[in-house]
Amino acid sequence: MIISVNQAAYLGDYRLQLWFDNGESGEVDLQDLIFKYPAAEPLRDKSLFQQFSLDEWSTVVWECGFDVSPETLYERATGKQVDWLAAPPKLVTDFAGLLADSPNFNGDPLILQQQMRS
Secondary structure, three states: OOOOEEEEEEEEOOEEEEEEOOOOEEEEEOHHHHHHOHHHHHHHOHHHHOOOEEOOOOOEEOOOOOEEOHHHHHHHHHOOOOHHHHOOOHHHHHHHHHHHHOOOOOOOHHHHHHHHHO
């Protein structure tokens, strides 16, 4: 399922109220992201944080170039995981399995699969 943000409203501090295209809504607090990433440093000024918009990909964006994906916002607002992000693509898993079965491979196939997923 592809998630889109239909609407967003500033609530105060670093919090937003979000409405998604599937009818769900929720509140997110983005303070941890604002203080984690250097690109978001200008947004520590709350007057700049509240000047966000939604771009053509329904991503919450700011003038400084920082953005938060709709999937991340959905997971934070609802506590639900986006299906297509939860499972690794079958092709990657199959490729890792084939490589692990190779006579020249000396590693742990589970570690290989985890590395290929990230």
